Amino acid sequence: MTTHQGFSDPNETAWATRERETLQSRTAWAGEREACLGLFRRLRRRDNPGRRHQSLGQRSAIARPAAPGTASTTVAPAAFPVSMTRVRGTAHRQISVFTRRSDAQGSGPEWICQVGSTSSRRSVGAMPSGRYRLGRMTELLASSGDDHPIIALDDGSGPNLLVAHPGGGDATTWDSVTRCLTDDFRVVRMHRRIYAPGADIALPHSMAVEAADIVAVAELLDSPVLLVGHSSGAVAALEAALLEPSVFTGLILYEPPMPTGELVAGAAGVRARAALDAGDPVEAMRIHMRDIVRMPASTVDAMFADQHVQAALAAYATAQIADNEAIDALGTGIDRFAELETATTLIEGDLSPAHLRERLADLGATLPNARIVTLPGQGHIAHLTAPDLLANAIRDAAAHVLRA
Numbered sequence: 001m002t003t004h005q006g007f008s009d010p011n012e013t014a015w016a017t018r019e020r021e022t023l024q025s026r027t028a029w030a031g032e033r034e035a036c037l038g039l040f041r042r043l044r045r046r047d048n049p050g051r052r053h054q055s056l057g058q059r060s061a062i063a064r065p066a067a068p069g070t071a072s073t074t075v076a077p078a079a080f081p082v083s084m085t086r087v088r089g090t091a092h093r094q095i096s097v098f099t100r101r102s103d104a105q106g107s108g109p110e111w112i113c114q115v116g117s118t119s120s121r122r123s124v125g126a127m128p129s130g131r132y133r134l135g136r137m138t139e140l141l142a143s144s145g146d147d148h149p150i151i152a153l154d155d156g157s158g159p160n161l162l163v164a165h166p167g168g169g170d171a172t173t174w175d176s177v178t179r180c181l182t183d184d185f186r187v188v189r190m191h192r193r194i195y196a197p198g199a200d201i202a203l204p205h206s207m208a209v210e211a212a213d214i215v216a217v218a219e220l221l222d223s224p225v226l227l228v229g230h231s232s233g234a235v236a237a238l239e240a241a242l243l244e245p246s247v248f249t250g251l252i253l254y255e256p257p258m259p260t261g262e263l264v265a266g267a268a269g270v271r272a273r274a275a276l277d278a279g280d281p282v283e284a285m286r287i288h289m290r291d292i293v294r295m296p297a298s299t300v301d302a303m304f305a306d307q308h309v310q311a312a313l314a315a316y317a318t319a320q321i322a323d324n325e326a327i328d329a330l331g332t333g334i335d336r337f338a339e340l341e342t343a344t345t346l347i348e349g350d351l352s353p354a355h356l357r358e359r360l361a362d363l364g365a366t367l368p369n370a371r372i373v374t375l376p377g378q379g380h381i382a383h384l385t386a387p388d389l390l391a392n393a394i395r396d397a398a399a400h401v402l403r404a
Contacts, residue, residue, distance in 0.1 A: 140188060142216040150213045152190035156182025159402060160221045161252075161394070163189040164214055164233030164240075166383075167323045168316050170195045174230070177383050180391035185398070190217050192233065194319040205322040207330060210236035211243045224249035226398050230383065231255060232323045235330075238363075241342050250401030251344040252394055253363075255352060255380055259332045260362035265292050265324040272321050281317030282310050288320055289313075293380070294353040334366050343404060344370040345397035347390070349378035356380060373397065 140152040152162075153171050155178055163178075165171050171189035178187045193213055194201050214236060218225050227248045229237030234256030241248050257264045265272070268291035276284040282304070290300045303309045344367050348360050364372045373393050375382050382390040 140190075140217060140220055142190075142213075142220055144193075144209075144216045145212045146209070148193060148213070150190055150193065150217055151196065152188045152217050153178075154186070154188050156184075156186050158185040159398065160223075160225045161185045161187045161398065162214070162218055162221065162225055162227050163187060164210075164227070164229040164237045165189060165192060165195070166231035166233050167195070167320050168313070170197070174383055176387035177391050177394070180388050181394065184395065186221075188217065188221065190214065192236070194322055195316065199319065201318055201322050203322060203325075204329065205326040207236055207239045207326045208243075210326070211239035214240035215244045215247060218244075218247045224402065226250045226252060226401060228252045228394060229254065229256060231257060231380065232327060235327055238337065238340075239330075242336065242340055245340060245342055248342055250398070251342050252347065252397045253344065254347040254382070254390070255349070255356045255360060256363070257327060257356060258334060258359050258363060259328060259330055260334050260359045262332060263328045265328050268292050269321070269324050269328060272324065276317055276321050281314035284317045284321055285313040288317075288324065292324060294355060295380075334363060337363070337366050338368065340367060341369055343401045345393075345400065346370055346372045347375065347393055347397075348372065349375045349380060349382055351377065351379040353380065371400075 138154040140154050142150040142152070144150055161181065163171070163174055165174055171191045174189055178189065181187050190213065192210060193199060194205055214227070218227070218240070225248050227237050227241060227250070229235070229251070231254070234253040235258055237251060237253060238256060238258065241251055263269075268287055272284045272287040272292070275281075275287060286300065286304055289295050289303065290297065303313070346360050346364050346367075348357050360372065364370050373396075375386065375389055375393060378386055378389065
């Protein structure tokens with residue numbers, strides 16, 4: 001297991017600080033069971049709004065009531081002035097409040113930025129798509145086809161790697177892999193809309209929506225754009241490549257659970273939805289882990305024996321079950337990919353559940369320009385157990401495409 005000493009620079013990014021504090025200086029875990037337990041304990045600490053906001057004497061976004069006629073998610077004012085600069089632009093803005101609001105007339109969501117001091121705050125209206133720098137942290141803001149704002153974390157420099165993260169978390173679950181890649185690549189990790197903090201999840205969710213979101217972010221980047229997807233994020237990536245194949249120079253896909261010969265969730269997905277609708281998100285996620293992902297029973301039992309892990313899993317249950325349903329809604333069969341000529345590297349772990357490897361093999365036999373890379377001693381979560389190994393596989397895949 002590799003470790004690092006963390007960052008001593010007082011100006012380190014907010015993302016690096018959060019990872020250093022919550023991962024306790026770890027960049028990898030010794031095995032899948034430890035990784036699952038450690039990850040969800042981390043998510044529980046990170047996503048506990050009461051602890052994070054109340055320690056600053058603030059009200060959490062979840063606790064803040066919406067104004068009449070609006071559905072609003074508001075981040076409390078920063079405890080200190082935060083500067084936000086639009087890269088390649090002229091505006092330099094002091095950010096106090098950043099709000100997503102939908103009006104009662106249904107005109108669509110709008111990201112509102114309020115600037116200035118508390119006594120002289122004014123609204124500057126909707127934020128245009130572009131690249132923004134928040135302190136030392138850079139984010140991309142894209143607008144998808146339905147005007148939904150898509151935020152992506154932007155790190156490093158070099159050829160573009162656009163990452164669609166797996167289910168059960170947000171883009172920060174790939175922090176350790178990103179750190180291994182940013183010396184050679186610009187790594188852009190988009191927050192998938194259903195997993196973004198405070199997300200309003202419209203049912204039924206659709207992979208077509210996710211594909212459009214990915215394309216919207218990709219169109220902010222210069223060529224080449226290498227699209228990286230993990231798990232359900234890799235399914236969305238494949239659909240994005242089919243939607244706009246000319247946008248992507250290559251695909252790097254880590255175990256997409258594509259319904260090749262059979263549905264991914266199937267009857268287990270129906271039971272998970274029933275549990276969620278009955279007010280039992282923990283049971284819904286137990287079904288997901290045990291019967292849909294098909295993780296080893298001992299790992300699932302260990303995860304759900306921990307109350308903090310249960311709480312963290314429950315927090316993502318609504319998004320995860322919607323994600324599963326969106327994949328199954330694609331239907332079985334992958335013949336539509338037979339003419340997708342984009343150079344593709346399919347990554348698998350030799351310890352992954354058998355059905356994931358079988359689905360990957362089906363994709364490898366269908367895609368006309370695909371190759372399969374196997375990570376020895378790894379399962380479905382190498383981004384946690386061996387981020388350096390996964391990063392090296394991505395680096396090699398990128399080199400293979402860029403040389404061509």
